[in-house]
Amino acid sequence: MESTVPTVDFSKLQGTLAERSAAVQDIGRICQNKGFFQLINHGINTGILRDALAAAAAFFDLPMEDMAGLVSDDITQPVRYSTFTELDGGEIKIRRHILKQYSYPLEEWIGKWPEKPWQYRSVPVSSSVRSSSSPATHHSIVERMAKYAAEVRRVVAEIVEAIAESLGLRRDYLRAQMEQGFEMMALNFYPPPPPSRDESFGGGGGTVVCCGEHTDYTLVTVLLASGHGLEELDREAAGSWRPVPHCAGGSLTVHVGNYLEVLSNGRYRAALHRVVMERGRGGGGGGGARVSIASLPSLAMDARVEVAEELVDARHPAAYRGSTLAEFIEFLSAGGNGGDFMENLKISGTEDQQ
Numbered sequence: 440m441e442s443t444v445p446t447v448d449f450s451k452l453q454g455t456l457a458e459r460s461a462a463v464q465d466i467g468r469i470c471q472n473k474g475f476f477q478l479i480n481h482g483i484n485t486g487i488l489r490d491a492l493a494a495a496a497a498f499f500d501l502p503m504e505d506m507a508g509l510v511s512d513d514i515t516q517p518v519r520y521s522t523f524t525e526l527d528g529g530e531i532k533i534r535r536h537i538l539k540q541y542s543y544p545l546e547e548w549i550g551k552w553p554e555k556p557w558q559y560r561s562v563p564v565s566s567s568v569r570s571s572s573s574p575a576t577h578h579s580i581v582e583r584m585a586k587y588a589a590e591v592r593r594v595v596a597e598i599v600e601a602i603a604e605s606l607g608l609r610r611d612y613l614r615a616q617m618e619q620g621f622e623m624m625a626l627n628f629y630p631p632p633p634p635s636r637d638e639s640f641g642g643g644g645g646t647v648v649c650c651g652e653h654t655d656y657t658l659v660t661v662l663l664a665s666g667h668g669l670e671e672l673d674r675e676a677a678g679s680w681r682p683v684p685h686c687a688g689g690s691l692t693v694h695v696g697n698y699l700e701v702l703s704n705g706r707y708r709a710a711l712h713r714v715v716m717e718r719g720r721g722g723g724g725g726g727g728a729r730v731s732i733a734s735l736p737s738l739a740m741d742a743r744v745e746v747a748e749e750l751v752d753a754r755h756p757a758a759y760r761g762s763t764l765a766e767f768i769e770f771l772s773a774g775g776n777g778g779d780f781m782e783n784l785k786i787s788g789t790e791d792q793q
């Protein structure tokens with residue numbers, strides 16, 4: 440049993456046959472036992488990670504009225520800003536600001552991404568639509584968020600291939616469907632929670648759950664964060680919360696999402712995770728706010744995700760019903776909760792056979 444957050448060396452997937460096969464086995468074992476890992480040697484330049492986080496932070500630094508224009512009740516909107524608030528010491532505090540934006544295929548959605556601040560959106564150097572307010576010296580650092588989105592896509596494609604292989608499926612099992620698929624990016628901003636006035640916290644300390652426990656409706660999620668605060672439920676360690684350590688320059692964490700749980704017939708279960716911030720200190724390492732970017736890839740809106748038939752036999756009957764992302768969104772739009780949707784997909788009586 441691993442007592443730390445496991446790491447996967449991405450470069451080994453492009454190594455020799457023996458290295459790749461060992462890495463694929465590792466990924467399979469980790470997905471089965473834990474459902475989450477940190478990715479090292481992923482090849483995404485630290486500058487790109489920093490730029491993406493800085494661009495996200497710049498967005499959340501906008502005056503409220505600029506962000507308020509993106510608020511909508513319609514969860515099918517390709518760009519949507521929302522907040523999660525809580526009552527704290529009699530005052531309403533925003534725990535989490537969220538910007539959700541569709542991000543694949545990039546060319547289709549990028550035109551809808553927020554226009555402010557100018558650093559945020561990709562504007563190719565050669566393009567004539569470059570904002571007139573962008574200083575000339577910054578022309579070479581355009582494409583911040585888009586560059587990151589494209590790099591993550593490359594990493595996700597490789598990981599999904601390795602996961603398919605680890606399940607005994609063809610390496611390209613999901614390739615075509617992924618290429619025709621969909622992705623959303625969730626940009627999160629967590630202000631440091633104020634010190635508690637309650638003396639029982641011993642001088643204003645204590646922690647606050649700023650993003651409650653949940654699983655993601657994706658195949659796999661890739662998370663980039665500016666600081667610590669992410670916790671994953673460790674099934675191997677009697678279901679205790681395992682803090683994910685932060686690496687300077689930006690850490691990438693990967694976790695199994697609900698679609699992979701269905702596809703793998705429950706062999707890889709979706710990772711339950713949350714974000715916890717320290718009162719008065721925050722989760723940004725330097726004591727400030729925390730910024731994160733979750734890349735959430737899935738198949739196309741109308742593609743039915745079902746248990747892979749190769750993973751079904753007499754001892755392992757299909758344990759989940761098939762569903763589409765469109766059905767999931769419809770369920771949420773009607774006021775349903777994501778966890779209930781997943782529960783509804785489970786076929787009762789099959790739990791013990793997986």
Ligand SMILES: O=C(O)CCC(=O)C(=O)O
Pocket residue numbers: 625627650655662664669712713714730731732733
């Ligand atoms: O901020 C984080 O690290 C986690 C965010 C998250 O779980 C999500 O956006 O789904």
Ligand SMILES: [Fe+2]
Pocket residue numbers: 653654655660712733
């Ligand atoms: Fe999440």
